[in-house]
Amino acid sequence: MTVADGTIRHDWSVQDIVSLHELPLLELVGRANEVHRRHHDPNKVQKASLLSIKTGGCPENCAYCPQSAHHSEVDLTRDKLMDPAKVIAMAATAKTAGAERFCMGAAWRQVRDGKEFDAVIEMVEGVRALGMEACVTLGMLKPHQAERLAVAGLTAYNHNLDTSPEFYGRIITTRTYADRLDTLATVRSFGIDLCCGGIIGMGETVRDRASMLHVLAGMDPHPESVPINALVPVEGTPLANRPRIDPLELVRMVATTRLVMPGSTVRLSAGRSSLNREAQILCLVAGANSVFYGDTLLTTPNAGIGEDAELFSAIGVPERACVSASVA
Secondary structure (H helix, E strand, O other): OOOOOOOOOOOOOHHHHHHHHOOOHHHHHHHHHHHHHHHOOOOOOEEEEEEEEEEOOEOOOOOOOOOEOOOOOOOOOOEOOOOHHHHHHHHHHHHHOOOOEEEEEEOOOEOOOOHHHHHHHHHHHHHHHOOOEEEEEOOEOOHHHHHHHHHHOOOEEEOOOEOOOOOHHHOOOOOOHHHHHHHHHHHHHOOOEEEOOEEEOOOOOHHHHHHHHHHHHOOOOOOOEEEEEEOOOOOOOOOOOOOOOOHHHHHHHHHHHHHHOOOOEEEEOOOHHHOOHHHHHHHHHOOOOEEEOOOEEOOEEOOOHHHHHHHHHHOOOOHHHHOOOOOO
């Protein structure tokens, strides 16, 4: 039996992770909860707000993404980069609603120097001035750009692996896996936290899911933040007809992530809107300790704030007390 006792390790094999994932569900969740409680306050769930600051027209061909310029049948309004003052005002509103972390996403393949990147720097500085954590996802970065973000006070950079190295080519062909790893290494070299996870439900196998976690858990240190997304099929994308995953698959993925990366913040991300209250609570028991807060995640639906208030009430934690003080 694979040992997962809460020790921080970087030597997990893919088969180790598969074995954990395939444990009887109650045993898996029980083990994950035990490890979670060793490393985290089980009554704290960080709320993060996510805003699309530049929408659509991305030159990447990610099969799941409605923002790709390759998917012309998607019904999506393209929007230019938002004004920094408006973004900062929206961050202030999110903070008032209880969010501690403000995440900003721009549909770019890579960051380009100039007025737009200057505007992003202004956004980061403004969000940090509010006393919030700031996270951005902007595509690939060059070292001097990562340095500017670090100087501006960026808390974390989101750059997901999406899936396993083996399955990756069936989802994306315009950017290599090595490109993603290079960007993560660049970010890490300037002391910025990594926010890096993936998506399940795209047609991958359990071994693919384990292989992705193997890459993440092999990083030293582990990513501070690991978003676990369930595919939200969008009409007009190549994955539009994929069936939604069984909620228990998401529970298993969250629990397995917690076991192999005990100290990371595990973020219950896209796909949460399709889970009932009980399934979400089971994910929290299994080791998730952050949710994205607000009605949309970039361009896809998310659980409503009212629904989240009911969720937090049901688990007996005051809504504003659900915001963790930890940086992730």
